[in-house]
Amino acid sequence: MTLERTTLEDSIDRAAETVGSVWPLHSFVTANPLAGFEDRPFHRAVAEAGQLFGGRGYPRPSVFRRAWEQGRIDPDVLAEALDVHGVSGEPEALLDEMAAVESERGTEPDTATETVDRVLSKWLAAFLDQGQAQWSMPGREQGFYAAWRDLAPYDDEVPGCDAPSDLPEIPTAALESVLSDYPQGRWEAIFEQHLAALPGWTGFIKQRADGHAGPWQEACPISLLEYLAVRLTLADLLDAPVEPDENEGEASDATEGADRDVPLPEIWLTAWEKSYRSRLLDGIDESVTKPSTENDERPAAQLVFCIDTRSEVVRRHIETAGPYETHGYAGFFGIPMRYEGYDSAVDIDACPPIVDPQHRIADRPEHDHDDRAAHDRWTQVASAGRKHLKSLKTNVAAAFTFVEGGGSAYGAAMAARTLVPSAVADLSAAVDERVPSRNEFCSPALDRRADGGAEGVLPQGMTLEEKVSYAETAFDLMGWAEFARLVVFAGHASETTNNPFDSSLDCGACAGNPGGPNARVLAAICNDEEVKTELRERGFDVPADTVFLAGEHNTTTDEITLFDDQVPESHSEDLGRLRGDLEDARAGAAGERAESMRGSDPDEAVRDTERRTADWAETRPEWGLAGNASFVVGPRELTEDQDLDGRAFLHSYDWTTDPDGEALEAIVTGPLVVTQWINNQYYFATVDNAVYGSGSKVTQNPRGNVGVVQGNGGDLMTGLPLQSLMLDDERPYHQPLRLTAVIHAPVERVTDILARHEEVAELFDNGWISLTVVNPEQDNAAFHYQGDLEWEPTLAKPLVH
Numbered sequence: 001m002t003l004e005r006t007t008l009e010d011s012i013d014r015a016a017e018t019v020g021s022v023w024p025l026h027s028f029v030t031a032n033p034l035a036g037f038e039d040r041p042f043h044r045a046v047a048e049a050g051q052l053f054g055g056r057g058y059p060r061p062s063v064f065r066r067a068w069e070q071g072r073i074d075p076d077v078l079a080e081a082l083d084v085h086g087v088s089g090e091p092e093a094l095l096d097e098m099a100a101v102e103s104e105r106g107t108e109p110d111t112a113t114e115t116v117d118r119v120l121s122k123w124l125a126a127f128l129d130q131g132q133a134q135w136s137m138p139g140r141e142q143g144f145y146a147a148w149r150d151l152a153p154y155d156d157e158v159p160g161c162d163a164p165s166d167l168p169e170i171p172t173a174a175l176e177s178v179l180s181d182y183p184q185g186r187w188e189a190i191f192e193q194h195l196a197a198l199p200g201w202t203g204f205i206k207q208r209a210d211g212h213a214g215p216w217q218e219a220c221p222i223s224l225l226e227y228l229a230v231r232l233t234l235a236d237l238l239d240a241p242v243e244p245d246e247n248e249g250e251a252s253d254a255t256e257g258a259d260r261d262v263p264l265p266e267i268w269l270t271a272w273e274k275s276y277r278s279r280l281l282d283g284i285d286e287s288v289t290k291p292s293t294e295n296d297e298r299p300a301a302q303l304v305f306c307i308d309t310r311s312e313v314v315r316r317h318i319e320t321a322g323p324y325e326t327h328g329y330a331g332f333f334g335i336p337m338r339y340e341g342y343d344s345a346v347d348i349d350a351c352p353p354i355v356d357p358q359h360r361i362a363d364r365p366e367h368d369h370d371d372r373a374a375h376d377r378w379t380q381v382a383s384a385g386r387k388h389l390k391s392l393k394t395n396v397a398a399a400f401t402f403v404e405g406g407g408s409a410y411g412a413a414m415a416a417r418t419l420v421p422s423a424v425a426d427l428s429a430a431v432d433e434r435v436p437s438r439n440e441f442c443s444p445a446l447d448r449r450a451d452g453g454a455e456g457v458l459p460q461g462m463t464l465e466e467k468v469s470y471a472e473t474a475f476d477l478m479g480w481a482e483f484a485r486l487v488v489f490a491g492h493a494s495e496t497t498n499n500p501f502d503s504s505l506d507c508g509a510c511a512g513n514p515g516g517p518n519a520r521v522l523a524a525i526c527n528d529e530e531v532k533t534e535l536r537e538r539g540f541d542v543p544a545d546t547v548f549l550a551g552e553h554n555t556t557t558d559e560i561t562l563f564d565d566q567v568p569e570s571h572s573e574d575l576g577r578l579r580g581d582l583e584d585a586r587a588g589a590a591g592e593r594a595e596s597m598r599g600s601d602p603d604e605a606v607r608d609t610e611r612r613t614a615d616w617a618e619t620r621p622e623w624g625l626a627g628n629a630s631f632v633v634g635p636r637e638l639t640e641d642q643d644l645d646g647r648a649f650l651h652s653y654d655w656t657t658d659p660d661g662e663a664l665e666a667i668v669t670g671p672l673v674v675t676q677w678i679n680n681q682y683y684f685a686t687v688d689n690a691v692y693g694s695g696s697k698v699t700q701n702p703r704g705n706v707g708v709v710q711g712n713g714g715d716l717m718t719g720l721p722l723q724s725l726m727l728d729d730e731r732p733y734h735q736p737l738r739l740t741a742v743i744h745a746p747v748e749r750v751t752d753i754l755a756r757h758e759e760v761a762e763l764f765d766n767g768w769i770s771l772t773v774v775n776p777e778q779d780n781a782a783f784h785y786q787g788d789l790e791w792e793p794t795l796a797k798p799l800v801h
Helices: 005-018 042-053 061-069 075-084 091-100 111-127 144-154 171-179 184-197 199-212 215-219 224-237 264-282 309-321 370-394 399-419 421-434 464-478 516-527 529-537 569-594 602-614 662-669 671-687 747-756 758-765
Strands: 301-305 324-328 337-340 348-350 359-365 442-444 486-493 547-554 560-563 630-633 648-651 700-703 707-710 739-744 769-775 781-787 790-794
Touching (some): 005 171, 005 184, 042 184, 061 091, 075 091, 075 264, 091 264, 111 144, 111 199, 111 224, 144 224, 171 184, 184 199, 184 224, 199 215, 199 224, 264 630, 264 739, 264 769, 301 309, 309 547, 309 569, 309 648, 324 648, 337 516, 464 516, 464 529, 486 569, 516 529, 560 569, 662 747, 671 739, 671 769, 747 758, 747 769, 758 781
Parallel strands (some): 301 324, 301 486, 630 739, 739 769
Antiparallel strands (some): 337 348, 359 442, 547 560, 700 707, 769 781
């Protein structure tokens, strides 16, 4: 039997669909770990994923009980949900029923399979290392299978292999050797089982082989075919099962003994979600059928933030600090770019994973700039110091000398970080004030190069038409018709120390990177006089005195830094007033967040947030997007009187300026899909952190600059750590609810969009997201989506608690 490589690859690709892609930690992307199951109803998806991965699909009964006792689940809503599914019994009795059938899911793997997992994980960590190891695995340029084959004879845990020639020469031959005992109709099931055995490493290989890893994949190529060739060869050598047991891993999400289409936990979950939705809809301002423009004074400034839930908190405080408008827009600001920082070691894709970068944008330093010289001097000294320190710590000959000569100073620095992190934060801030940032002497190079860039690579810069298009799209999506004297595009980033998951706190719309560069690009585009002229011809009356500038919201400290190098003197008073009001807003937002951070003093909130940035023992620098539950698309007036508690993604939209629905279509097919990824990442990491999260930070170990493992080896963990989700071992801070989407638009417009995009409608039809449309053409009457493009009128009902 000779296996065709293309036939094998097709079969492997189909088998891999159930394993979600995993991004490296330096650009952590929050994605639905069950993305491969979105084509089926939620309750079926979690049951099948439970069989494959052994993961829980619903919150534990204790979580439902706590939500019930706290009044988060409306009794009438729960009673109606139970009645619809023909379930009888008192809520307490049903909770007891769920608790009674709590049991461990799946079966324990046999010893031989555990050995395969351990050995394979060891070799994957060595091969996929991205610069962490001082001595890298030899032969990686040959590819994973060839490199492993050369070294396997030296591994005492691999039996029956004394020389590379004892193993097949190429990966397809290795698979042929193992699969020859099994009918071809079973191959795909075999592949699926073995790919799911280590879903973290599999997901990382899948992401990397899809063309997203750049030079690392080029230098050290790996494919799922090679991975399976090594894994199945190891299984054969170690006498581990190759073919899956058809009865293995049966789902047990509290459904045993119940003859129900929908399991009891899903009924409780749906009731909880509907209770939350009712409370959200009850706060909608029913008088706002369209944004108000009558007798409105021109705002002092308009600030555009990412739709990120953390922005909702600071936006409320900015709006109360002065005559300001705030808006929400996906944090990459519609610029699909690969960004080359002035002194960055690598380029980054600063756009969502579902969007391919279209431009290469580099920081352009100004010549003979004093700030540039100062920045370069400090950077060179700091870089040389770090390099020297690393060599002393890792060099066998120099290590003892380093301890003798520099150990006391190094120990003192460690003690300071441990005992007085606030002082370290002050020192860091002082250095930052003295050393110019690259934003002070660089600007993004936007103009298209005459040759368009090298063939086969992204073009450098943009054409005038492309610039105008990005500005026009931004204004369209937010429904802008009027402009303030100052318009701020504020990206966001986090600040933390000793945190492998730091990129998970940056901008998800920028693929886990800071959003400041994207904000600077859009501000530069909008300040371009040629762009303004073209925009005016297209109906956007941008006043001559409107100045666009960029900023960056530090979500750990709530400080908003403005990049104001292009602001003229005529606007200095406006800028000074805005800076002062942003400081007031920061204090208010930090104080509000302090209440949710255990051990924080609201009166010292700003100081405490600064400490968290420098404290290397801080497992929870901020809550990130924990608590996210809804996505609201509409004008700010719709919810500006509500305290949404940092739980809502807010995207600006004016249905009256979008008669063809094109802007709404872009929101529904883009940002809404990304927020579903985020929501499900938080949901599944909360309900089963061991399988879909990454466990406690205390016992994590980084691997190869790509991810973390628990303890000293094993699978690459795929999701968020416990500290990002839980108040303690038993109580989640994140309420595990599926996303509630609320759109302010005519029902027919939303129906047309769903009819054209079956892949998005599928998310609603299968229960991954719920959708309610607040129809401005019917006095903001709410209609809830029932599936199959059908709607049902609904009445908001406030919760009693």
